[in-house]
Amino acid sequence: MNARKLAFKTLYDIERNKNYSNISINKNFKNVEISDQEKGLATELIYGIIENKIYLNYIIDKLSKIKSKKMSTYVKITLWLGIYQILFLDSIKDHAAVNESVTLIKKYDKKSSGFVNAILRNVLRNKENIMNIEKEDIVEYLSIKYSYSKWIIDKWINDFGKEFTEDLLEANSDRPNIYIRVNTLKITRDELIEKLKKQGISCSKVNGIDEAIMVQNLKNIESNKLFKEGYFTIQDISSMLVGKVANPKENSNVLDICSAPGGKTTHLATLMNNTGKVIARDVFEHKLKLINNSVNRLGLKNVKVENFDALKIDNDSLDKFDYVIADVPCSGMGIIKRKPEIKYKKEDELKDLPKIQKQILENASKYVKIGGTLIYSTCTIHDEENIDVVKSFLNENNNFELVIIDGINIDLENQDKGYIKIYPNIHGMDGFFIAKLKRVR
Secondary structure, X not given: OOHHHHHHXXXXXXXXXXXXXXXXXXXXXXXXXXXXXXXXXXXXXXXXXXXXXXXXXXXXXXXXXXXXXXXXXXXHHHHHHHHHHHHHOOOOOHHHHHHHHHHHHHHHOHHHHHHHHXXXXXXXXXXXXOOXXXXXXXXXHHHHHHOOOHHHHHHHHHHHOHHHHHXXXXXXXXXXXXXXXXXXXXXXXXXXXXXXXXXXXXXXXXXXXXXXXXXXXXXXXXXXXXXHOOXXXXXXXXXXXXXXXXXXXXXXXXXXXXXXXXXXXXXXXXXXXXXXXXXXXXXXXXHHHXXXXXXXXXXXXXXXXXXXXXXXXXXXXXXXXXXXEEEOXXXXXXXXXXXXXXXXXXXXXXXXHHHHHHHHHHHHHOOEEEEEEEEEEEOOOOHHHOHHHHHHHHHHOOOEEEOOOOOOXXXXXXXXXXXXXXXXXXXXXOOEEEEXXXXXX
């Protein structure tokens, strides 16, 4: 199997089964005998195409009488692969991109090989001007240029303004940095950096978060000896901030009601130095298995994993916890750079989210002791899923109040009010929202 075949197979899986790219890549790359270089090219093709689908379809529609939406999945993916290589990858020779694409379509839809060849040759002939976007409407123009559903662009311009939106779209086009969190129960950050450097991995400290390291050229993470021995775990710095904002004391009783995949749970347990207890809940067995794997690998003894639906009430947990974390399901609009499929979500997919988020927050609040802390967080940048949910909750629950977030300097405009808004284009990290509430009676 070569890179293009692997990319084709993965993209087909994503298109037909509506899988997230990271899940599909993990599944399709597993046990494939292929060099790291070919894996790297396949990954570049997959993410590059997903990030540019609307733009690639716009180019296809310029050149083809048969429009992209009427093409078979096989033909469309083959054209995406060919056009992406021709227009975006200088390292690939044009004739190789065309020939490999024609060879590929012959395997799945032989009668379309002439059509694919003709379109790609047309791309080559028009390479100088084919990438121009001939649209005057700003929403349509940005939707094509950055490949987003139009409603998202429209919403962001209304919410944030045109200049902020363009900055945000540009920031979301950057490849995401990889961050790891040091398992301070086993090793210091300086010691881990030394060990990683001996493996030839470039790494640097992250200011403001003592456990965080930014890494480059760290490949095959799950087979890395230091990872397997539990010296570190993968977690973005925005996600690490949830633990920092909660700042749990040793021997505390903590409940994480939407815990999977377990990054925040294991961080909280580590911050408590393996003391006290962290109850980690989720509703899916395969996700609970992921949490358990992380807990065991990191050597944590203070975590208990439970299957429980956050939308239901657990009467046995009422008023029992010093800290409750509600990292609720959300639209994911802050992590588009890691999950580019989010750009193509339909607006109605999100309409019920605030109601669900509010219900989970309501339920979570019932488990907090008087004087205890309630954290509400999402990985989105939409106010209606963030501060609006918190304000609505506070209007109906006068036994809670927002409290100052100290110890971090991220969103100086809001953290004195008890919450932080994180934007990729301002803060250089995943978009996130974190609110800190205290039960006062």
